Amino acid sequence: MKNETLSRILSTKIVAILRGADPDGVMSIIEALHAGGITNVEITLNSPNALELIRKARDVMGDRMLVGAGTVLDPEQARAAIDAGAKFLISPVLDEDTIRYTLGAGVVSIPGAFTPTEILKAHRLGADIVKVFPNPSGPGYIRDIRAPLSHIPLMPTGGIRPDNIRAYMDAGGVAFGIGSALVNSRNPITEEYLLTIRETARAFVQAVSGPSS
Numbered sequence: 001m002k003n004e005t006l007s008r009i010l011s012t013k014i015v016a017i018l019r020g021a022d023p024d025g026v027m028s029i030i031e032a033l034h035a036g037g038i039t040n041v042e043i044t045l046n047s048p049n050a051l052e053l054i055r056k057a058r059d060v061m062g063d064r065m066l067v068g069a070g071t072v073l074d075p076e077q078a079r080a081a082i083d084a085g086a087k088f089l090i091s092p093v094l095d096e097d098t099i100r101y102t103l104g105a106g107v108v109s110i111p112g113a114f115t116p117t118e119i120l121k122a123h124r125l126g127a128d129i130v131k132v133f134p135n136p137s138g139p140g141y142i143r144d145i146r147a148p149l150s151h152i153p154l155m156p157t158g159g160i161r162p163d164n165i166r167a168y169m170d171a172g173g174v175a176f177g178i179g180s181a182l183v184n185s186r187n188p189i190t191e192e193y194l195l196t197i198r199e200t201a202r203a204f205v206q207a208v209s210g211p212s213s
Contacts, residue, residue, distance in 0.1 A: 005087045005108045006128050008066055009175050012039055013208045015090070015155070016201070017070060017179040018053075019044040025189030026053050027060060032194040033183070034065055036201025042090050042177065044070035045077055051084040058085035068108075075101035082107055090177070092133055094118050099125045110155060116145055123152045129175060131155045139164070139171040146172035162203040169208065178204060 009015065016033050018026060018041060030041055043054050050069070057067045068088035069081035078089055078101045088108035091098060095111065102109040103126050112133040113119045122130045132142060135158040142156055156168050157177030165176060182200055187193050 002106050002108055005066060009040055013175050014038050014204050015040045015042050015175060015177050016182050017042045017177055018183055019179060020047050020185040022189060023049040023053060028189055028194055029183055029197060030057055030061060030065060032197040033201050036198040037205035038201045040066045042068045042070040045081060046071045051080055054081065054084040054086050072098060074098055078102050090131055094122050096125055099127055116149060119145060119152060120149060129153045129155045131157050131177060133157045135159050139167040142168060142173055143171040162207045165204065165207045
């Protein structure tokens with residue numbers, strides 16, 4: 001199962017990040033993302049009712065949507081998220097115990113790191129993908145890291161849009177965490193906004209599947 005999860009993330013590339021959304025609207029958002037072609041979603045644990053929403057999304061969407069947990073900071077949170085049905089765990093930081101627990105549970109581990117030293121350490125601890133966070137410097141930073149560390153799969157997160165995601169792919173990113181550029185939790189969940197989410201999701205999917213620049 002873990003290999004299937006990892007293969008799906010690497011093949012589809014986009015992980016939608018849901019942080020702080022109104023719990024009553026989360027399933028509508030997930031359906032809109034799926035309608036736009038996105039099949040991986042991260043529900044951050046600092047969102048209201050996060051564990052309940054992970055469980056519900058898993059039950060309702062089944063294989064149509066790969067559901068993971070984000071902002072996982074320690075093994076206790078990792079355990080709770082996995083028990084709720086999360087198939088991959090993403091962190092904003094490098095926490096060794098969390099990586100070890102996640103891998104021991106047979107779940108995809110995507111810890112956060114920023115410097116080359118942190119990124120290499122995460123990889124040596126067994127991370128399946130390393131989330132590059134924060135992402136203030138654009139695709140050039142990913143390219144610079146990949147020059148000496150080309151064997152490490154990187155997932156840039158933050159600041160990625162349909163019009164620049166190809167540049168991140170060309171720089172060597174293997175997957176991409178997309179937050180407010182895709183779903184802004186401050187927006188009311190209206191039919192109009194759900195349509196916007198669907199159209200934005202489609203734009204991201206078309207961008208990653210189009211020809212390289």
